Amino acid sequence: MNETLGRGYARIEAIRAARGEALTMPEPSAPPPDRYNSVYLTLFVAGAAFLLPFNSFIMAVDYFQYHYPKSTIMFDMSTVYIVSACVAVITNNILLDFFTYNTRITFGILLSLATMLFVAICNIGWDGFSSSVSYTINLVAIGVVAFGCTMQQASYYGFTGCLPPRYTQAVMAGESAAGFWVSLDRIVTKYCFRQPKRSTFMFFVFSILILLGHSMLHHVMMRHPLVQYYLRLTNESRHRRRIQLHLNPTEDATLMESEAGEASYGVLKLQSPAPSTGIGEGENTFSFANPVYSPSASAPVPVPLMSPPPSVSEQPASPSATLRTPRPSYKVEDVVIESPERPTSWNSFKRGVLARWAVARAIYPYMVSIGLVYFTTLSLYPGIASEVPSCRLGSWMPIVLMSSFNLFDFIGKIAAAWPYEWSRSQLLMASGVRLLLVPLLLLCAAPRHSPHIVGDVYPIMFSVVLGFTNGLFGSVPMIMAPSRVGREHREIAGNMMTLSYNGGLLSGSLVSYLLLGMLGPPADTCRIYPTPVLPTLAPVAPNSGNGTFILTAVH
Incomplete structure (x- = not known):
């Protein structure tokens, strides 16, 4: 299993920051103005x-x-x-x-x-x-x-x-x-x-x-x-379709609220082999047959896995007390029973x-x-x-x-x-x-x-x-x-x-x-477009006594 899984903590804000996402995000109905x-x-x-x-x-x-x-x-x-x-x-x-x-x-x-x-x-x-x-x-x-x-x-x-x-x-x-x-x-x-x-x-x-x-x-x-x-x-549209939690068949996990009461933390506790004491086997207990969620949670939130800050990881955890916490927990979207290897090309x-x-x-x-x-x-x-x-x-x-x-x-x-x-x-x-x-x-x-x-x-x-x-x-x-x-x-x-x-x-x-x-072979000269025939005035003979003009056409 990955080393970060063994540490057992995932901070939601840190995950978003690692993805390059803004920590304070606007509502979907109100995009920032251009x-x-x-x-x-x-x-x-x-x-x-x-x-x-x-x-x-x-x-x-x-x-x-x-x-x-x-x-x-x-x-x-x-x-x-x-x-x-x-x-x-x-x-x-x-x-x-x-x-x-x-x-x-x-x-x-x-x-x-x-x-x-x-x-x-x-x-x-x-x-x-x-x-x-x-x-x-x-x-x-x-x-x-x-x-x-x-x-x-x-x-x-x-x-x-x-x-x-x-x-x-x-x-x-x-x-x-x-x-x-x-x-x-x-x-x-x-x-x-x-x-x-x-x-x-x-x-x-x-x-x-x-x-x-x-x-x-x-x-x-x-x-x-x-x-x-x-x-x-x-x-987010892609992650909702792709994010999965990979676990080995010999491992079980419990998702709990942090004892410090901070809403930005979820605790993923790994146990191998799975306990049989019956503690926390209610709806807030994670197993392969029961993905953890709380009925009060309004929407599923994927839980990627990351290392916690030292201040959180040093706090002692009391599983029995934490499992009874009525606050919403985070839902794991998919569970795949396999080793966490990357998919083949x-x-x-x-x-x-x-x-x-x-x-x-x-x-x-x-x-x-x-x-x-x-x-x-x-x-x-x-x-x-x-x-x-x-x-x-x-x-x-x-x-x-x-x-x-x-x-x-x-x-x-x-x-x-x-x-x-x-x-x-x-x-x-x-x-x-x-x-x-x-x-x-x-x-x-x-x-x-x-x-x-x-x-x-x-x-x-x-x-x-x-x-x-x-x-x-x-x-x-x-x-x-x-x-x-x-x-x-x-x-x-x-x-x-x-x-x-x-x-x-x-x-x-x-x-x-x-x-x-x-088009045919290249032409060395361009086409001279024909012009219409225009009437012209012919010169009048000097001895003619009338004022008649003779129209001729030049082609």
Whole structure:
């Protein structure tokens, strides 16, 4: 038996302190206020920060197309990012029970920050590598960034699943804000610095500064009373299901009140072998057949086992006197007749798989909906959007399309906070109708030498619709899904939704290669759109005495 069991005391306040729980906890109906919306704003910044590296690579499309002409750099970076993100989501689900939110998020922040610094200084600022080596470095860097950012993303969605739904919406709005901020940042740096290398370097520097600010805000937020309150509720929900008292078959125990009369103490007295004197064999006696409880106790309180303070352990105990104490005693929730060994890793893995399967069955419509939304988006953005030609805008065209997408994606995620109860069928229908955008935007770029839908307005309009629907119908399922399961399973629900989200991203990025093949070979010149025939005034002969003007048409 454990040494702390042999000592026989467990102080409730010390147990709570050891778990990191507050000693004075507010009532469940009165959570601490989020003054100045500090938690909301921090999660908003967090959502922006873990998508900022990916958006920084994508919005530097003009630099990469200039540096690697006639390459598929945008398609390759998108695919590498999504593949690495899927690996990160699976890894995060495996490590869910081994590392805390804070550990996983901090690891992701440091990994992303270090990679962005390396790319900005070595691959863009110094630029001492050959074209092929630099190309490979960029792909490896975005894969590493994807792993770190998705580790943060999956952990944040699991974390906000334990908070009220508005905080999940804050993270998703922050994701769109990342795209919007990066779009503005790229427009400003491209306009202020005419040299592509210098403008891209400053562009990455601004992104790195935001990542540094996010890392500091995150650690401050984790100590906020509101966050600690909801994490405590989640932990208590888990402990009520998991805490057990393990005893050997040769041992018996009696749970008694402390002689000092302090309500914060319970005394677990171990006896081996079990006594047969009959003392205390009433309802306050613990045995394998009779878990101890008092009828006056209002709710069961688990009794973990810890060492007592010296002042208590030195007090002499009188079992017969203590057993007659009418004060409430503590109920032992479960009794397992076995040695107190930790469960095997296989049993833990099996329980985790079963829990995830049960959660997936409860939220599968939301998983399918968010998967379809991001499948459509990644089929077109950023790959096809970067291939739409324009003689008028030139290298600005992909930046305009991506900025339009990011702006209205941000608006759509804000609109997701509107108090409307979307049904599962409505979400599935909306995500299915979005598939019509794939052929529409594709016809704006295919075939390259003569697109079927000509003009600059149409691709911008399709990009606006794509962005708004992505923001709205990509957020609502993520917000609603955790509320469809119990509090103890909300982190799993958030991670399962992130898994489906990344599945849609991966399949969409692979389909984008098929769409790229439909565009045909690269064209060296852009399409000159036809203009309508306009009437012109022909010069009047000087000897004509009338004032008649002759209209001619110039073709």
